[in-house]
Amino acid sequence: MSPILFWIFTALMLAFGTSVVLNRDPVASALSLVASFLCLSALFVGLDAFFIGVIQILVYAGAVMVLFLFIIMLLDLKAEKRRHFNRLTLVGGGAVAAGFVFELLHVLNSFSMGKNPFPPLGVARLDDVRQVGITLFTQFNLPFQTVGVLVLVASVGVIVLSRRELK
Amino acid sequence: MESTLPWLILLSPLASALLILLFAHRSKALSVLLSLSAVFIALGASLLLVKNATDTLTSIPWIDLGPALKLGIGLKVDALTRVMLLVVTGVGTLVHVYSTVYMAEDEGKSRFFGALSLFMFSMLGIVLADNLAMMFIFWELVGVSSFLLIGHWFTKESAAKAANKAFLTNRIGDFGFMSGILLVWSTVGTVEFAGIQENLAKLTANPTFLTLAGLCLFCGAVGKSAQMPLHVWLPDAMEGPTPVSALIHAATMVAAGVYMLARIFFILEPSATALAVIASVGAITALMAALMATQQNDIKRILAYSTLSQLGLMVAGIGVGAWGASMFHLFTHAFFKALLFLGSGAVIHALHHEQDIWKMGGLRKTMPKTFLTFAIGTLALTGMPFLAGFFSKEAILLAAWHKSLTIFAAGLLTSLLTAFYMTRLVVVAFFGHARTDAASHGHDCPAGMTVPLLILAVLSVIAGYAGFAEAIFGKELFHHVHAAAPVALVPGLALGAFVIGTIGAWILYHPAIKDPAIFKDAYRIKDPVRIPLFANKFYIDEIYHALIAGTQDMLAGFLGWFDHFILDGVIVRGICAITWGAGYTLRLLQFGNLQGYAFFFGAGVVVLLYILTK
Amino acid sequence: MTSLTLNHYLLASGLLFSIGFAGVLLRRNIITIFMCLELMLNAANLSLVAFSRFHIGADGLPNYNAQVLVFFIITVAAAEVAVGLAIIVALYRARQTTHVEDLVSLKF
Numbered sequence: 001m002s003p004i005l006f007w008i009f010t011a012l013m014l015a016f017g018t019s020v021v022l023n024r025d026p027v028a029s030a031l032s033l034v035a036s037f038l039c040l041s042a043l044f045v046g047l048d049a050f051f052i053g054v055i056q057i058l059v060y061a062g063a064v065m066v067l068f069l070f071i072i073m074l075l076d077l078k079a080e081k082r083r084h085f086n087r088l089t090l091v092g093g094g095a096v097a098a099g100f101v102f103e104l105l106h107v108l109n110s111f112s113m114g115k116n117p118f119p120p121l122g123v124a125r126l127d128d129v130r131q132v133g134i135t136l137f138t139q140f141n142l143p144f145q146t147v148g149v150l151v152l153v154a155s156v157g158v159i160v161l162s163r164r165e166l167k
Numbered sequence: 168m169e170s171t172l173p174w175l176i177l178l179s180p181l182a183s184a185l186l187i188l189l190f191a192h193r194s195k196a197l198s199v200l201l202s203l204s205a206v207f208i209a210l211g212a213s214l215l216l217v218k219n220a221t222d223t224l225t226s227i228p229w230i231d232l233g234p235a236l237k238l239g240i241g242l243k244v245d246a247l248t249r250v251m252l253l254v255v256t257g258v259g260t261l262v263h264v265y266s267t268v269y270m271a272e273d274e275g276k277s278r279f280f281g282a283l284s285l286f287m288f289s290m291l292g293i294v295l296a297d298n299l300a301m302m303f304i305f306w307e308l309v310g311v312s313s314f315l316l317i318g319h320w321f322t323k324e325s326a327a328k329a330a331n332k333a334f335l336t337n338r339i340g341d342f343g344f345m346s347g348i349l350l351v352w353s354t355v356g357t358v359e360f361a362g363i364q365e366n367l368a369k370l371t372a373n374p375t376f377l378t379l380a381g382l383c384l385f386c387g388a389v390g391k392s393a394q395m396p397l398h399v400w401l402p403d404a405m406e407g408p409t410p411v412s413a414l415i416h417a418a419t420m421v422a423a424g425v426y427m428l429a430r431i432f433f434i435l436e437p438s439a440t441a442l443a444v445i446a447s448v449g450a451i452t453a454l455m456a457a458l459m460a461t462q463q464n465d466i467k468r469i470l471a472y473s474t475l476s477q478l479g480l481m482v483a484g485i486g487v488g489a490w491g492a493s494m495f496h497l498f499t500h501a502f503f504k505a506l507l508f509l510g511s512g513a514v515i516h517a518l519h520h521e522q523d524i525w526k527m528g529g530l531r532k533t534m535p536k537t538f539l540t541f542a543i544g545t546l547a548l549t550g551m552p553f554l555a556g557f558f559s560k561e562a563i564l565l566a567a568w569h570k571s572l573t574i575f576a577a578g579l580l581t582s583l584l585t586a587f588y589m590t591r592l593v594v595v596a597f598f599g600h601a602r603t604d605a606a607s608h609g610h611d612c613p614a615g616m617t618v619p620l621l622i623l624a625v626l627s628v629i630a631g632y633a634g635f636a637e638a639i640f641g642k643e644l645f646h647h648v649h650a651a652a653p654v655a656l657v658p659g660l661a662l663g664a665f666v667i668g669t670i671g672a673w674i675l676y677h678p679a680i681k682d683p684a685i686f687k688d689a690y691r692i693k694d695p696v697r698i699p700l701f702a703n704k705f706y707i708d709e710i711y712h713a714l715i716a717g718t719q720d721m722l723a724g725f726l727g728w729f730d731h732f733i734l735d736g737v738i739v740r741g742i743c744a745i746t747w748g749a750g751y752t753l754r755l756l757q758f759g760n761l762q763g764y765a766f767f768f769g770a771g772v773v774v775l776l777y778i779l780t781k
Numbered sequence: 782m783t784s785l786t787l788n789h790y791l792l793a794s795g796l797l798f799s800i801g802f803a804g805v806l807l808r809r810n811i812i813t814i815f816m817c818l819e820l821m822l823n824a825a826n827l828s829l830v831a832f833s834r835f836h837i838g839a840d841g842l843p844n845y846n847a848q849v850l851v852f853f854i855i856t857v858a859a860a861e862v863a864v865g866l867a868i869i870v871a872l873y874r875a876r877q878t879t880h881v882e883d884l885v886s887l888k889f
Binding site: 075 | 783784785788789790792793795796797799803804807809812813815816819820823827830831833835840842843845846849852853856857858859860861862863864866867868869870873874
């Protein structure tokens, strides 16, 4: 992927991410998140991970965020009024985040392996889905089945949790 | 034959005591019979031993734990032993005979004779012991017997307290005694007298140790022979029946301390410090007891303080190196002091248990035999020439003259005071007219009581003479008695003290008892001389009581404070408060707020990363 | 800047993660906090995919183990969102509020 595209998509992704954090209206936050996911998916495709890129759009942007929006509409959440921000919270949160960023930069600085460019692929056409499928169904079959059970449990859990008390 | 006699002497009183106390105490007559037979057997055997005059040593091994600890039960008979045997069994027999009459109507008669036999067994054990450990065991047994006998009338509170006091005071002395025994044993390796004497070089090699051991052993004598500061039990011990006072607290038990010092004299001799301490303690005791005696009004108390004073003199004699002279004085003192006590017992018995001398009077006419023997005893004690006491006291004073003039002066002053208070006693009790009804009905006692008095009177006269004493002491020991070089001044000064004391008391008291002015009313008669310090025994009992009670109160107060504030407050409630405080503080971390928890999560991760990537 | 290195992608992932974490700490609305949580998960996904592309195996193919992990993460995140939102709905029904400062009944 050409660096220019990388920078554009990265900048957009970070901008939309910041918008999620800073927006007062929850719907606007949700939509910013969707846009962020789109940019992220682009980055995935740029990294030759086509299957993952598609899955990201389909599942995350298509299902998860839709669910979010449903819930926001269901609860009829209004835009937040400006409330007084607790100075202590601001400072604390900001400090932790800043500390994390600082450490990130420090680690990346000393991560010598990461300074190498991406090696080229050894094949002309990458049969991405097939490869992921092979790895998934042979090496990681058991986790795959387990995740299936997990999703079932989640479904049942959701139904149980959202029951109204029978009067 | 020679070696079985000591065992016979030792074991017959034991057999009598066991039989009486375990089986025969229901029958009083049987108890009396057993006790008397035992003591007569012991007397007979002792006389035989004295006649044959050979030294024997028999020993049965008892504890054998290798070279470190070897204890035996051994009976040693030498000149010193023979003297003591004669004193103990002789006076013991006379007291037993006397008691058959004195205690005739007593309820606890069997108990009394059982305890008397136990005492004879214990005392003979001390006398015959051949090692310090055995002596210590019998030392304690004598203390037990004394306790039983002082507290014979235990329902009387003062008697019970006196018995306790005697035992506890003795215990304090015995603690020192035991320390001394352990000190000697750790240095020399054995506790037998013969063994110690052989290995004495090990002990003398370390002078401080030697002095310390000597002084600790002396502690036992301080307790048993009632020296200052442990003298407080002897006057109170007069609560016991008079025969007990005569036997134990005059003639034999209290003399055990002096006997012990004579036995271990070879340990004390190399240490001049120890001897100096012993001499000072003895002299102080003698002087202070004599001063206290001048103001007592109970006939037995006066005699008790007199015993204290004479014991002090004996101990001072040991301190100036004249152990032979001290033993000689012990020998003569046993006879006339027992005589005086038994005589006072006769007076008490005749006057229906009246003991205050100011409530007596005129007994010279109503109890002539008693008066005669009592007078002989008094003169022997005060040092009238040609009676026993004169010779023995002079021997000690002579030795003191050569060693230390201070001790000599103390001894001389004591003799003067002795003459004074004994004459006071005789004048007030026996002269003049009967001052109460009881006194006017006084009469001489039955033969069972009078005969021992007469025998003792005879002994008081002859015991001092060289012929008699030498026969008993044996040539070598008797030589020790008169080891000091004679000085003409000493007998003269002693005689002077006797005369001044006697005449002084006569002048002071004889008119007083005839003068009706001293009768305030029939029951309150004033002593013309009153010195509260002496009358209240120098307030020593009160000082001891205050010390002990005071210390206890202080300790109790401190411990109470400690328990309340430190154990309860700091430790128990403190731990509780710390736990509660910690809990309260940690509770503040539970915000209930999601973002608070998230903050700590993040902060923790950041710190962890910092540490991992440093 | 001529060619992209692994560090570029890691930097992007890290920054996204920080933004998401700051959002979790600073926002008041529970739903919004949840969304910021999803941001953090996706940042992790990006990092994984970058590594997958970086490690080329002997057969010239990327290391697909990481991509399988991403697959699982997406699945589990979906399930988690479902259950989480159900809980939030139940909470809203009980407390009538989604403001996180009102939900402090576990305070000491």
